[in-house]
Amino acid sequence: MEPKTKRFKAGSAAALADERIQANLAGLYSGFHSARISAASATSGWEELRERGRRIKAHVIENLDYYLDLLARNVEKAGGRVFFARDADEASNYVIGVAKSRNIDLVIKSKSMLSEEMGLNDRLESEGIEPVETDLGEYIVQLAGDTPFHIIAPAIHKSRGEVSDLFAQKLGSPAYDDIEDLTREARRQLRGKFMTAGMGVTGANFLVAETGTVTLVTNEGNGRMCTSMPKVHVAIAGMEKVVPSIEDLALFLRLLIRSATGQMVSSYVTAVTGPRKQDEEDGPEEFHLVIVDNGRSRILADPDLRESLYCLRCGACLNACPVYRKVGGHAYGWVYPGPIGAVVSPMLTGLSDGKDLPYASTLCGACKEACPVKIDIPRMLLYLRKELTEGDEKASSNLGERIAMKGWKAAASTDKTMRAANLLARLGAPIASKMPGPMSGWTDHREAPRAARPFRSRWQELKDQ
Amino acid sequence: MSDREAFLQSIRGALGRQDSGLTSDAPTSAGPPDQLEERARRASEIASRDADNLFDVLSNVAAGAGWNVAHVPDARAAGEYVLKLAQDLEARSAVYSLHPVVQAAIGEADFDTAGITTIPVALDRDDPDSDEDADRARLRSIMEAADLGVTGVDYAIAETGTCVIIPRRGVSRLVSLLPPVHVAIVERGQALPSLDELFTLRRDDFIRGDFGSYMNLITGPSRTADIEYTIVTGVHGPGEVHMVLVG
Numbered sequence: 141m142e143p144k145t146k147r148f149k150a151g152s153a154a155a156l157a158d159e160r161i162q163a164n165l166a167g168l169y170s171g172f173h174s175a176r177i178s179a180a181s182a183t184s185g186w187e188e189l190r191e192r193g194r195r196i197k198a199h200v201i202e203n204l205d206y207y208l209d210l211l212a213r214n215v216e217k218a219g220g221r222v223f224f225a226r227d228a229d230e231a232s233n234y235v236i237g238v239a240k241s242r243n244i245d246l247v248i249k250s251k252s253m254l255s256e257e258m259g260l261n262d263r264l265e266s267e268g269i270e271p272v273e274t275d276l277g278e279y280i281v282q283l284a285g286d287t288p289f290h291i292i293a294p295a296i297h298k299s300r301g302e303v304s305d306l307f308a309q310k311l312g313s314p315a316y317d318d319i320e321d322l323t324r325e326a327r328r329q330l331r332g333k334f335m336t337a338g339m340g341v342t343g344a345n346f347l348v349a350e351t352g353t354v355t356l357v358t359n360e361g362n363g364r365m366c367t368s369m370p371k372v373h374v375a376i377a378g379m380e381k382v383v384p385s386i387e388d389l390a391l392f393l394r395l396l397i398r399s400a401t402g403q404m405v406s407s408y409v410t411a412v413t414g415p416r417k418q419d420e421e422d423g424p425e426e427f428h429l430v431i432v433d434n435g436r437s438r439i440l441a442d443p444d445l446r447e448s449l450y451c452l453r454c455g456a457c458l459n460a461c462p463v464y465r466k467v468g469g470h471a472y473g474w475v476y477p478g479p480i481g482a483v484v485s486p487m488l489t490g491l492s493d494g495k496d497l498p499y500a501s502t503l504c505g506a507c508k509e510a511c512p513v514k515i516d517i518p519r520m521l522l523y524l525r526k527e528l529t530e531g532d533e534k535a536s537s538n539l540g541e542r543i544a545m546k547g548w549k550a551a552a553s554t555d556k557t558m559r560a561a562n563l564l565a566r567l568g569a570p571i572a573s574k575m576p577g578p579m580s581g582w583t584d585h586r587e588a589p590r591a592a593r594p595f596r597s598r599w600q601e602l603k604d605q
Numbered sequence: 606m607s608d609r610e611a612f613l614q615s616i617r618g619a620l621g622r623q624d625s626g627l628t629s630d631a632p633t634s635a636g637p638p639d640q641l642e643e644r645a646r647r648a649s650e651i652a653s654r655d656a657d658n659l660f661d662v663l664s665n666v667a668a669g670a671g672w673n674v675a676h677v678p679d680a681r682a683a684g685e686y687v688l689k690l691a692q693d694l695e696a697r698s699a700v701y702s703l704h705p706v707v708q709a710a711i712g713e714a715d716f717d718t719a720g721i722t723t724i725p726v727a728l729d730r731d732d733p734d735s736d737e738d739a740d741r742a743r744l745r746s747i748m749e750a751a752d753l754g755v756t757g758v759d760y761a762i763a764e765t766g767t768c769v770i771i772p773r774r775g776v777s778r779l780v781s782l783l784p785p786v787h788v789a790i791v792e793r794g795q796a797l798p799s800l801d802e803l804f805t806l807r808r809d810d811f812i813r814g815d816f817g818s819y820m821n822l823i824t825g826p827s828r829t830a831d832i833e834y835t836i837v838t839g840v841h842g843p844g845e846v847h848m849v850l851v852g
Contacts, residue, residue: 385634
């Protein structure tokens, strides 16, 4: 997918001015966000589960080479094939190669954010292979020539009227007022594809190293179709998706699903280990797992950003984020929106293209609080801002801001200037509600924060008590 | 160096690691690997010892998850339940998997008199002339046209109201997916307290070399909320699901 991460400001202004998008976004909070909170409080020991999930993810990422090797060997033992792709092109080429080797011209797909990253649909189409998205939201997005708006609700920005018009225009179906009728129409259209497609392409929510198992979490049943009906199943997965043991799935399914939709478990959880076995009634003859880097090793190489690879892609931080809830998914300009997108998109597409994204946050901390594996997103956003101001010429933001930040650093490093600033803080004054000069761009759209009361004065008070 | 080795090497480089061993033991989410057998034994024990309680919890949670739940005394009553349902649906054909409890239930009820065809989904492996691909395609069309799919389960999960089906010979992946209505027959002793016990037992299966290529956890009907957050059931899989607890 072509990054449009440079256009965050324009994109967010457009979303803010769009009443329908604003109305649809409001539903995220009352829907997914509240459901997540209820599900978490209904799960005994939720905080401990998060802690444990985080520890396991940290362990896997620190030993990623070991677990990927183990995973690959176990997929092969189960009769599957494994391909390691350094980038999006290598991954797409592999999928195309498999399709061509079997003369496949129709590919059914279950939702995969990675395939958006790869631009797989465009690549397949240019080779004369028809890709069909089968998740209802993704199907709508594909028919509209649009991009996903939310990690788990890709078409949530569209109203039923828009979907009805789209179906009428693209599928020749009658106008429907009822969402149930629209869903039935999609079912009818897609059943035919399921019955005839030669290949199913899916993502993966978890890859179990010990057993070589690909795990999919779905509600519609399209994931089950894609892994059962065609003769070939290709699963594509980011290299960070590994968990050590199948026993870890109990924990991670709870964390993922309860954080994503607030369900205790999704309608379907599907575990695939290689192609169908000799004695089994159905399932694919061929199974391929494509493990993709595509910029992830850049994140891995930076200890300050490494924890962004713990992400389960549940979308909870999007729903919790006051910025995402106003500007929506398209403003972020690439596959991964919201707080986690503001960290990983600049790293995967290049910092210079995504330089507005780390600033698309109030640093309120709601994302970290919502994250099922406690990823410290605010810390990483601050880190990226620092990188942008201190980084090399190419990656840096505008010169004025860099100088202003450097000046602040210089002030903060001399005790006398710092005390003067602290004095202002003690008086409870904002540093400056609108900053002049080099910082004006920054404060045009934000209130400058009140400085926190300094530690030194709070400590004095405590001692006095 | 192979592509794979180069890939793994670049990860090692990014991590600043020299060798390929584990830096520490994996933090366990269930318990130590060497106590797996003991954990698995305990899980099976709980399933039989607490069978009544687990059935009670399961039926409550499953109803909340969108299943129509019925509790019947035996396979014969399960067969009657399925027959009555098929008649209410004005079904003309039902497909079923070869779980023994399903065969017993279907065998006990008089579908023929009701004019309902029942078809087991299993390849004919005895006929050396049969074309497996053609046979598979034929069964698939039958399932696609059926009004009802009846299966047993391998486990049920009380925590989440889930049925677990592990496909194998006589147990197709598709009986519970293609028809618009699915009936899952759960036997006493098959209910586990939580997902933890399920995955412990599956890990034990794996170690014993009895894993299969597939497993489905099914919890309520197929559903979506992709348009305006409105929940619609039956988007690709069954829109109506029944859980029949036996015994």
